[in-house]
Amino acid sequence: MKDRFLKALRCEETDQTPVWIMRQAGRYLPEYRNARVRAGSFLTLCKTPELATEVTLMPIKRFPLDAAILFSDILTIPDAMGMGLNFREGIGPTFSKKLENLSDFKRLPIPNPEEELRYVMDTIRLLKRELGSMPLVGFSGSPWTLACYMLEGGGSKDFNHVRKKLFSNPTEMRYLLEKLAKAVAHYLEAQIDAGVDAIMIFDSWAGILSDSCFKQFSLKYLKDICGKLKEKNVPKIVFAKGGGLWLDSLAQLEINGLGLDWSIDLARARAIVGDKIALQGNLDPAVMLTDPQTVRLETKKVLESIGNRKGYIFNLGHGITPEVDPRHVEVLVDTVHSYR
């Protein structure tokens, strides 16, 4: 049944528990690795709608998953703002520019999704033709997470530079985050107009913030975006990695689902957020590195832990890693679907 994922997001009963996997179209798949070699780079895959479509469909063809997720990256917006995104083997994302101050922030254009990000919209339109009734998830990085990479010029162990700036110049940071919130809202609106069936916002670096900073510099802008997307009748999921302490606040957003990393027990999360919001997660991705028997056992433990599975979508607590044996995904999906 192709509507399990969307039904679960509306907290309706489903025949089986829906399951998809963050980064399901990724390096653990040999066909993906081949496509990447042929394309020459990860960004070429993202930016060529035919290739991005092909890659998005790879896990769907292999496994009976309940949702497809657009093959793209959380950093498409800063790239479209002219920052020059690159991925270097073993290093991760880097920008050719690094933001420093307010005049840099002011110079950033808000991208027109049908122009600078047209490749994403074209991919969505292609995918909708291919997927039939299989739901497609669109996504973006959150303003805070985008700002982290934009101010550090790429990834970082602790993002000290951007954390410092929250304290030394909160006004400038608010200016930047507000602009990013507008850009993210436009981008997600355009994804919805192009046809995605659900959207997900990744706040990958929520967990490096203090309680007060999370509320001021991340949650506030998530709220703005969800408010702006209110009229679009498409379910919204927020995933704040390391944000287990803020589930009560996150549950106040105008969203349908919360993604959970593996640090929180699902029953506890359910008790905190109530039964109006779907939960999605949260198997430790390290389990996927073990063996079929352990994958089955640990998958069952996660399914047991939530109790009532209404409004629940199985996923990992973070993206699947490149070293995983694809047969373990088969075991995982089968275990979820056959669990009663």
Added chain:
Amino acid sequence: MKDRFLKALRCEETDQTPVWIMRQAGRYLPEYRNARVRAGSFLTLCKTPELATEVTLMPIKRFPLDAAILFSDILTIPDAMGMGLNFREGIGPTFSKKLENLSDFKRLPIPNPEEELRYVMDTIRLLKRELGSMPLVGFSGSPWTLACYMLEGGGSKDFNHVRKKLFSNPTEMRYLLEKLAKAVAHYLEAQIDAGVDAIMIFDSWAGILSDSCFKQFSLKYLKDICGKLKEKNVPKIVFAKGGGLWLDSLAQLEINGLGLDWSIDLARARAIVGDKIALQGNLDPAVMLTDPQTVRLETKKVLESIGNRKGYIFNLGHGITPEVDPRHVEVLVDTVHSYR
């Protein structure tokens, strides 16, 4: 008053709020950088009691801090087990050996603290003579955190290898963790016998665990250690970085204080742990990178956030970083002591 820190750990009233700083004898101090150059390496500083003593005293001479912390490293135990600890510039700790399986775990000796770790005990004895009534904090890494480094052969971004092993071979991991718990207990007992006034256990990698794994593979061994140290009449502090979701469980340990990273609001932490356990923390270390005015403002905000300051010790939420201007520490200590 030299007894502020110990009084606060007993949840007694103090004239001023006590303050010390994790990694207070560190690279942000020019005199420390000189000593390190002279010694040739970080490990020589740790392993030469006269030098470790000199370095421990450096921040005490500069600032009116309320406690000294032994200059050492959380990885002295695996080094004493024969794993060959090294620190490489820009890389962090590495071991010359890497543990793989049960036979490796079985071969590990439990160090005799007065032999293989005698340099630590000698440093403590020297320090006690120098410090007078100033309290000295001894410490160790937690079994889980030691295991993380020992199985990866050093630091890691996500410790995938050790997390995998928790699932694929929990029995072997329990064997290792039990051995490490014994070693940590012996080590801390010896530190207490040598004269430290309080001990602190650093579970630096608690935050990468699932709820169930944290309870099985970290908390359990913290409990064993605290149980074994029960007869020693010296206050105990546990710091589980990223463990904000488990404060209720941590508060059940036989401890006097909990160290907190900056992700949790202090008033909320107080509400969870009750008023029998002292709290220590939790300014975001990134604040120390800003300017004197911001340091003062943000320090005051932390002091305000806890409400009643009985049973409270000011500290950062993690170690102070090398780029900090030492004058900011002066501002911080003054702000804490003059706050009413």
